[in-house]
Amino acid sequence: MKKPRLILACLLVCGAVSAWAEDGYRLWLRYDRIDGQSNRNEYRRPTQALILATPTGEESAIIKSARSEVARGLDKMLGRKQTKVHVVTHAPDPALGEDGYALENVTVDGEAAVRVRANSDAGVLYGVFEVLRRVQMRESLEELDVVSVPKIDRRLLNHWDDLNGFVERGYAGFSLWRWYELPEILDPRYTDYARAVASLGLNGTVVTSVNANALILTPDYLKKVAALADVFRAWGIRTYLTARYSAPIEIGGLETADPFDPAVQAWWDAKIDEIYEHIPDFGGFVVKANSEGQPGPHDYGRDHAVGANLLAEPLAKNGRDGIVMWRAFVYDFEDDTDRVKQAYNQFVPLDGKFADNVLVQIKNGPLDFMPREAFSPLFGATPQTKQMVELQITQEYLGASLELAYLGTMWEEVLQQDTFVQGEGSTIGTITDGTLHGHELSAIAGVANTGTDRNWTGHVMAQANWYAFGRLAWDHELGAREIAIEWAQLTFDANAKATDKIVNLLMSSRETVVNYSMPLGLHHIMERGHHYGPGPWVEGGRPDWTSPYYHQADTTGIGADRVASGSNAIEQYAPELQALWGNLETVPDELLLWFHHLPWDYEMRSGRTLWNELAFRYQQGVDEVRAMRETWTSLRGDIDAERWDHVRQRLAVQEAAAIEWRDACLLYFQQFSKRPLPDGVELPAHDLQHYIDVNRRYFPGHPGDN
Numbered sequence: 001m002k003k004p005r006l007i008l009a010c011l012l013v014c015g016a017v018s019a020w021a022e023d024g025y026r027l028w029l030r031y032d033r034i035d036g037q038s039n040r041n042e043y044r045r046p047t048q049a050l051i052l053a054t055p056t057g058e059e060s061a062i063i064k065s066a067r068s069e070v071a072r073g074l075d076k077m078l079g080r081k082q083t084k085v086h087v088v089t090h091a092p093d094p095a096l097g098e099d100g101y102a103l104e105n106v107t108v109d110g111e112a113a114v115r116v117r118a119n120s121d122a123g124v125l126y127g128v129f130e131v132l133r134r135v136q137m138r139e140s141l142e143e144l145d146v147v148s149v150p151k152i153d154r155r156l157l158n159h160w161d162d163l164n165g166f167v168e169r170g171y172a173g174f175s176l177w178r179w180y181e182l183p184e185i186l187d188p189r190y191t192d193y194a195r196a197v198a199s200l201g202l203n204g205t206v207v208t209s210v211n212a213n214a215l216i217l218t219p220d221y222l223k224k225v226a227a228l229a230d231v232f233r234a235w236g237i238r239t240y241l242t243a244r245y246s247a248p249i250e251i252g253g254l255e256t257a258d259p260f261d262p263a264v265q266a267w268w269d270a271k272i273d274e275i276y277e278h279i280p281d282f283g284g285f286v287v288k289a290n291s292e293g294q295p296g297p298h299d300y301g302r303d304h305a306v307g308a309n310l311l312a313e314p315l316a317k318n319g320r321d322g323i324v325m326w327r328a329f330v331y332d333f334e335d336d337t338d339r340v341k342q343a344y345n346q347f348v349p350l351d352g353k354f355a356d357n358v359l360v361q362i363k364n365g366p367l368d369f370m371p372r373e374a375f376s377p378l379f380g381a382t383p384q385t386k387q388m389v390e391l392q393i394t395q396e397y398l399g400a401s402l403e404l405a406y407l408g409t410m411w412e413e414v415l416q417q418d419t420f421v422q423g424e425g426s427t428i429g430t431i432t433d434g435t436l437h438g439h440e441l442s443a444i445a446g447v448a449n450t451g452t453d454r455n456w457t458g459h460v461m462a463q464a465n466w467y468a469f470g471r472l473a474w475d476h477e478l479g480a481r482e483i484a485i486e487w488a489q490l491t492f493d494a495n496a497k498a499t500d501k502i503v504n505l506l507m508s509s510r511e512t513v514v515n516y517s518m519p520l521g522l523h524h525i526m527e528r529g530h531h532y533g534p535g536p537w538v539e540g541g542r543p544d545w546t547s548p549y550y551h552q553a554d555t556t557g558i559g560a561d562r563v564a565s566g567s568n569a570i571e572q573y574a575p576e577l578q579a580l581w582g583n584l585e586t587v588p589d590e591l592l593l594w595f596h597h598l599p600w601d602y603e604m605r606s607g608r609t610l611w612n613e614l615a616f617r618y619q620q621g622v623d624e625v626r627a628m629r630e631t632w633t634s635l636r637g638d639i640d641a642e643r644w645d646h647v648r649q650r651l652a653v654q655e656a657a658a659i660e661w662r663d664a665c666l667l668y669f670q671q672f673s674k675r676p677l678p679d680g681v682e683l684p685a686h687d688l689q690h691y692i693d694v695n696r697r698y699f700p701g702h703p704g705d706n
């Protein structure tokens with residue numbers, strides 16, 4: 001009688017396990033057992049022991065994390081009880097910098113071992129993660145000759161998480177931080193989050209939104225932050241906060257937040273001391289000031305440098321190394337200058353005025369994380385000021401977590417973009433890593449796409465964006481394709497042909513989104529508020545929050561005139577780029593309507609008229625999504641059914657979205673072009689009003705009405 005019950009119990013348990021098994025929770029840290037005895041042996045031998053070598057040789061919390069990851073990863077993959085891990089002292093090696101590591105084959109007591117050598121415990125942890133990655137990818141651990149040193153010091157995620165649990169522009173559930181439970185209750189997920197972050201070599205996290213709430217700086221909340229920071233610290237991750245500029249008024253009881261007011265200065269000084277009491281390795285602040293209604297120094301007639309330095313000084317007090325990341329995402333309603341020129345205009349005159357521990361944090365484009373923008377001309381324009389790039393991992397304008405858009409390709413384009421500010425090779429990567437202008441301190445930020453969804457990012461394929469950001473933060477010269485290959489191998493562990501298909505799908509996906517939403521340099525023509533789906537008709541309210549402000553479509557043509565005949569925003573770029581982009585012969589199609597307003601019959605390189613080309617690009621976007629769906633269908637059986645179906649459903653949504661974009665935009669622009677759709681472009685199923693009437697009240701991630 002006992003047996004059937006046992007079998008039943010097993011069926012239930014096993015069933016439950018498999019129902020959860022492939023829900024994406026494990027991200028790229030799957031650590032499945034490596035099949036095949038011979039294969040396993042290849043890794044067994046060199047990893048008979050792991051030697052963790054640091055200058056102190058201490059058993060710190062981070063070293064304990066590294067040990068736990070070896071047990072969780074290596075032992076599981078190799079089906080081994082316990083890998084021997086020895087922690088030893090080793091002379092510091094200047095070639096490894098603060099966080100870098102070397103992987104070497106050594107022999108200990110006649111046995112082969114892998115030595116992970118670093119100047120810090122965090123470096124060792126990163127090295128251990130690389131060993132694990134190599135085993136997961138079935139790469140050899142013999143003849144190791146690896147030295148890997150991050151190019152950027154502070155590699156940060158920026159969470160746009162509100163204290164009420166809502167994630168601004170987050171499409172993967174709610175905030176991971178359960179403020180009401182903290183500090184007493186620690187969700188085990190905090191540790192899994194930290195493991196994932198550390199596995200990429202990221203070393204900092206800003207846990208609150210740029211649209212900051214001063215409450216986070218009150219004593220109760222600081223205790224909560226400290227509890228999170230304690231978890232993160234064991235994984236080499238420092239905690240940062242956003243600072244609301246008016247906090248001295250809101251929680252300090254002062255009348256003003258004027259940076260020149262001694263009481264305000266004293267308040268921040270004491271507040272920052274208090275933060276360090278709770279979080280001894282506090283990383284510093286991100287500040288959004290005088291932007292989109294946020295308070296800031298302009299409220300008192302002071303500039304951004306004065307504003308930033310107010311916080312920077314106490315952060316650097318008593319040998320602390322806290323920093324201020326002052327955002328350059330500023331534009332003013334009162335200012336009728338082309339919005340894309342405003343940040344440059346505000347920041348260039350301040351060059352040299354920022355304190356040493358201030359970095360100006362600049363979005364890749366001068367507008368706002370569009371599917372494609374020309375880069376922000378502020379990069380490299382203030383050589384005496386440290387600059388860092390802010391990338392957006394969450395897909396605010398690229399289909400949220402409903403659509404597949406691998407951003408590695410976009411970020412490769414951005415980081416390798418030449419600004420020419422110091423001649424050829426003045427890339428945004430080298431500005432961000434500090435080498436171009438000889439700055440010691442460097443940082444990079446990515447707006448996180450994580451939330452409480454079991455798979456962390458809403459769309460399983462959006463995990464690739466978290467992964468790619470982390471890898472590029474470590475080394476901005478890595479290629480988008482090599483990162484995609486790594487991620488696909490680690491995440492799906494499929495055969496080579498299937499992996500190839502997944503990689504190709506990722507690699508073309510961003511351009512596909514550009515094609516069906518904002519081709520040829522169009523921008524900011526999305527729906528208002530939630531920013532999902534088409535909205536070229538959006539009007540009313542402040543002009544720089546409308547679509548016609550950017551597409552400028554009328555009966556004469558379409559496109560933003562940013563050359564001398566128009567706003568002349570192009571003059572903010574180096575002469576090389578002015579020549580390239582200002583000239584219709586040489587400007588790439590991708591940026592055509594970003595810089596030029598052109599007649600509908602303008603003849604494109606393809607030989608088509610501009611109108612026909614526009615229609616053709618929208619159609620191409622739809623066709624490409626259809627091809628993505630076919631590819632995905634062909635992957636059935638090559639990857640697990642759960643994640644296959646998860647992506648399958650979302651690709652169907654993506655096709656419908658692409659069709660909606662195409663039809664809505666073409667019908668809208670056709671009012672001005674007054675030309676028929678060319679052959680090969682499908683006719684819309686509805687009239688324009690139908691698309692205008694679509695109202696997605698239920699769309700998440702919507703903070704207000706911009």
Ligand code: BDP
Nearest residue numbers: 168169210211288329368703
């Ligand atoms: C825009 C978002 C908005 C953010 C803002 C920012 O729509 O939610 O608050 O950027 O970066 O992209 O401050």
